[in-house]
Amino acid sequence: MNLDAKIPEGPIASKWTNHRFKLKLVNPANKRKYNIIVVGSGLAGGAAAASLAEMGYNVSCFCYQDSPRRAHSIAAQGGINAAKNYQNDGDSVQRLFYDTIKGGDYRAREANVYRLAEVSASIIDQCVAQGVPFAREYGGMLDNRSFGGSQVSRTFYARGQTGQQLLLGVYAQLSRQIGLGQVKMYNRHEMLDLVLVNGHAKGIIARNMVTGEVKRFAADCVVLATGGYGNVFFLSTNAQGCNVTAAYRAYKRGAGFANPCYTQIHPTCIPVHGEQQSKLTLMSESLRNDGRIWVPKDKAVAEKIRKGQMEPSAVAEDARDYFLERKYPSFGNLAPRDISSRSAKEVCDEGRGVANTGLGVFLDFRDAIQRLGEDVVRERYGNLFDMYQCITGHNPYKTPMMIYPAVHYTMGGLWVDYNLESNIPGLFVGGEANFSDHGANRLGASALMQGLSDGYFVLPYTVSDYLARQGVSAAGKVKADAPEFIAVEKEVKDRIKQFMTIKGTKSPRQYHQQVGKIVWEFCGMARSKAGLEKAIVDIQALRADFWKNLRITGEAEGLNQELERAGRVADFLEFGELMCRDALMREESCGGHFRVEHQSEANDPEVKSGLIAPGEAKRDDSKFAFVGVWEYKGDNVPPQLNKEPLVYESVKLSTRSYT
Amino acid sequence: MNIHLKVWRQKQKGDSGKLVSYDVETDEGSSFLEMLDILNEQLVAKGEDSVSFDHDCREGICGMCSLSINGIPHGPDGATTVCQLHMRRFKDGDTLVVEPWRSRAFPVVKDLVVDRGAFDRIIQAGGFITSRTGSAVEANVHPIPKPIADYAMDAASCIGCGACVAACPNSSAMLFTAAKVSHMNSLPQGKAEKDKRTLAMVDRMDAEGFGNCTNYGECQGVCPKEIKLDVIAQLNRDYAVAKTKKFLGAAI
Known part of the structure; x- marks a missing residue:
């Protein structure tokens, strides 16, 4: 398998600039001769489809939902990072790059991560120009917050709906191109296989989910932006339809699958309530700033709580095990995501878990309410408490919340080189579907950044380079009635x-x-x-x-x-x-x-x-x-x-x- | 808890459908859609075709879920999508009628699934701010007063589910269209195309077969994101201005 990452020569800060100059271009008059398939309409896919169409290529875009606006990027809550240094707190491209490499536990490719940090500022400019209503200060400037343990405030946000607003920005640009006829949109179509012609990715087989018709679609290259595979766990914070099929089919056709074991598990989700549960809901990690995590010291007490024979508030202080505070005195309840998650699993495995399934730990605001008053706690966490009560029926002001970890992101994905091209020529992969930028662990507010970076600022250049290298004489030559497609x-x-x-x-x-x-x-x-x-x-x-x-x-x-x-x-x-x-x-x-x-x-x-x-x-x-x-x-x-x-x-x- | 369901079953577009009765044993902690999952498992076990319904994120943001319960889009609770509705809201032995969105512009695809392509086409007509990738200026060049940014965000929080249309006796799409128009027309970036956008989106909305707004306000009542009728007032204002300018031949 050829795994040449094609990392450009030169100092890291000038690699992307130099590389862009070396990438081949397609003459504006020739762009209309090329067809591009984009599978997925989330941040990476939608942005790539819209941008490539704006350049003049003919784009066909596929999504399994009834509209491109529903891609699961929409569910991201927290925000999007960018090295703007608007807060004058010492942020820089270099710092965002370093934080991302370190956060990924040194298992990501340097050159890709640097480029991600480099283009991050342009993403915010692009989104604002599209009308994304980011949070602002009273003076009218963009607001930032700190996120995911970062020492600088570099996260841009639109209330708790940042993913939604960014996706609607992408959707608006994509819709404009659909209206202009430059993108042909295939809603309710599911890609079921990849087609190679002479070793190059030249099309897909997709099923029309309304009619059941299986059809062949040919193009000059294929971009996959089909998201992550968290639903392999059945229960995750992913949408119901999220799946690995497109990426896995590409793997079976020869694409390398990189680091599939790298998955991220988030510590503060609402626990499973029963066998019929279909999905897990994430709550902001900020809850751990004031909530104290504990389980009973005694298994018998935990069992009584599970059976509803005892109220959690009746457990005496010395009968409680604040296990994170005990094990990690310097971190306490703010221990890193992976450690907090594993510790919760350990105490539940010991039989000390709460919730009716035994798979839950308390996140208790009793002390915070005593210290700060209920009003302050409501001001800080009111919307999260409401959401918790809506789903569980319990009032967290009166009885401790219960939480348990859940899968919510997958860092692994199809292997890609610096151009986001897989080892199959002509097969490009963007967003969560590729493996490239987060190493073994993703930082908060970086998934949105990567999706838009790939879609707006990387794929349009690198896809053009591939098409230019194929030559205009090859444009549009592969047809869907070729024997490879039929097979x-x-x-x-x-x-x-x-x-x-x-x-x-x-x-x-x-x-x-x-x-x-x-x-x-x-x-x-x-x-x-x-x-x-x-x-x-x-x-x-x-x-x-x-x-x-x-x-x-x-x-x-x-x-x-x-x-x-x-x-x-x-x-x-x-x-x-x-x-x-x-x-x-x-x-x-x-x-x-x-x-x-x-x-x-x-x-x-x-x-x-x-x-x-x-x-x-x-x-x-x-x-x-x-x-x-x-x-x-x-x-x-x-x-x-x-x-x-x-x-x-x-x-x-x-x-x-x-x- | 035991729930009696009367579910709309329709094999495909154009067929006549009917309500079919089912009994489901569920628990209070299940969401409404999880209760339908249980029903579907029962049907598969009996070798019957499961009930098709649209759903995806199941956390109230993607806008895919689209059912009426006892005639109310997204069910009896305000400010929620049906995926966030839980069975504890109902009582043991309740009878619930489950139907798809009802509107000529949203034809039924199968069972509880409808085609909301008309919404996409309204956006395609003008629900965007033209801004080519790469052409943006520095993000902080144009300060936007916080109240305006907040107003735009309120309008932009629409999830495009279509409950507003389903609830409206006229099947009007005014709340949906007006939310997008208000979001974009109120921002400085959106001013350049304001008149063109407003006229194009309203024209498309009319062409899709949605009815007129006669101020019932049902849309506001069922909107899971609590979008207010104020946005319709803004659309009417912006439309009147755009139409007048067009009539007078002013440059748009």
């Missing part, structure tokens, strides 16, 4: 037919729940060799059962949401195994990937010196400073690992410490 279309149709003819007893949802449980248990917050090996066997068995006992009601023609889910679950059943293999291979802990065998211990020098607490992720830079890129080798054949070494020229590798 892949047949495979897709056969697969649908196979789903429909199994006629077993179990719904796609049941399989989704089951694979989610396996992946969550063994490839979630804490991973071990034995657990991962078991997970791989369990997933293989479940997959075999799926192809024997799946039941889909209704028909393949027309709208069929069971069939849609079956296709996605079939891919999760393969992808889950790939994740576990990656986690098993990575014999270190870094960022969101925590191997219990590799954690800091009391007598490590970094712990003794007070730099880090025991139980934190322990990297192994000598062996694992690389991107793990998996190559598909056939069904039920282990994939092959390829490595892109990570070379750090501008930052020095060090132990991540947040003391």
Whole structure:
């Protein structure tokens, strides 16, 4: 597998400028001869589609929702980072770059991250020009807040709906191009496979979800911006439709899948309430500023609370275990995301969890209310308390909140080079679907930044360069009736037919729940060799059962949401195994990937010196400073690992410490 | 808790549909859509076609979910989408009638799923501020007073779900269109295309078959984002100005 990252020569600060000059251009009069497929209409896909159309290319854009405005970028709450230094607090491109590399636990590619920081300021300019109503100060200037433990205030926000407003900005630009006829929009279309012609990505097979028709779409290149794979866990903060199918199908056609085990788990979500639960809801981490996290010291007390035989407020002070304050006295309840999440899991595994499922810990505002008064607490957290009460029916002013960690972002994705091009020529990948910028852990307010950076400021240049290199004589030459298209279309149709003819007893949802449980248990917050090996066997068995006992009601023609889910679950059943293999291979802990065998211990020098607490992720830079890129080798054949070494020229590798 | 459902079943666009009764055993902690998930699992277990309904984020922001419960879009609670409605809101033994949005401009695709493409086309007609990628000036060049920025944000919080249309006896899309017009027309960046935008969006809205606004105010009552009728007043004002200028031949 060719993993040439194509990192430009020269000092890091001038790489992108120099590279842009070297990229080839397409003559304005020739742009209309090229066709580009963009799959996904979120921040990365929508921005790329709109920008490429503005340049004069013919763009076809696909989304599975009923409108491009519904892509899951819409759900991001907190904000978007940019190195504007409007607060005069010492921010700079260099600092945002450094924070992102460090936050990613030194597992991201330097050159890409620097470019992300470099274009961040232009993103804000672009969004403001589109009419994104960012929060402002009374003087009319843009407001910022600090976010995710950053020491500078560089986060721009639009109330708690920043993702929504940025996406609506993208949607407006995309809509303008649709109205002009420059983008052909395919709503309610799901990409089911990628088509290669002479080794280059030249089109897709998509199913019209309303009519059930499977169709071939040809173009001069393909951009995937299809989001993350958090729904492999079944329960996550992702939207119901989020899936890995587009990326996984590309992987099966030869694209490398990088770092699939890097997933981020957020500590402050509302706990699962029962078996029928379909989704988890995130609450802002800011709650940990004033809330104290605890569980009862005694298992028997926890059980009484779970059964509703005892009120949490009746637990005496010395019977409570404020476990984060106990274990990490200097961080307390503000311990980093990964540590807080794992600690909550540990106490629940010990049988001391609360909530009816036993999978929850208290986040108690009793002391804050006593100290500050209910009015101050309401002013700070009122909207979050209301949301909590709406979902759980409990009043957090009277009884402690309950929280539990949940999956909400995936750092892994399709491997891409500096141009965001995968190892398949002509296949570009943007946004959460690629692996490039966040390493092993993403910082808060950086997902929106990356999506828009890729879509507005990187892909338009690099896609043009690819098209220019193919030459104008090749433009529009590949047609959807080429034999390669017919062959892949047949495979897709056969697969649908196979789903429909199994006629077993179990719904796609049941399989989704089951694979989610396996992946969550063994490839979630804490991973071990034995657990991962078991997970791989369990997933293989479940997959075999799926192809024997799946039941889909209704028909393949027309709208069929069971069939849609079956296709996605079939891919999760393969992808889950790939994740576990990656986690098993990575014999270190870094960022969101925590191997219990590799954690800091009391007598490590970094712990003794007070730099880090025991139980934190322990990297192994000598062996694992690389991107793990998996190559598909056939069904039920282990994939092959390829490595892109990570070379750090501008930052020095060090132990991540947040003391 | 046990819930009696009467659910609109319709195989495809143009077919005649009907209400079909189902009983579902659920619990109070489930969301309304999770209750429908349970129903669908029951139907699949019996080998019957599951009920199709639109939903995605299930946290009240994507605007995809679109059901009426007992005739009220998004159900009985104000300021919420149906995905955020929980079963504890109902009583054991309740009978609930579940229907898709009802509007000529939103044809039923299947069961509870409707086609809201008309909304997209209204935005395509003019719901944007033309700003090519790369052409933006420095973001702080134009200060925007906080009250104006806040007003624009209030209007921009529309999620495009279509409840306003479903609730309106005239099937008017004025609240939706006016929210976008108000958001963009009130900002300095949006002034250049203000008249053109307003006329184009209203023309498209009319062409899509939405009815007129006669100030029932039902839209405001069901809007999950609490968008107020004030935006319609602004649309009417901006439309009158744009139309007059056009009539007088003033440069637009």
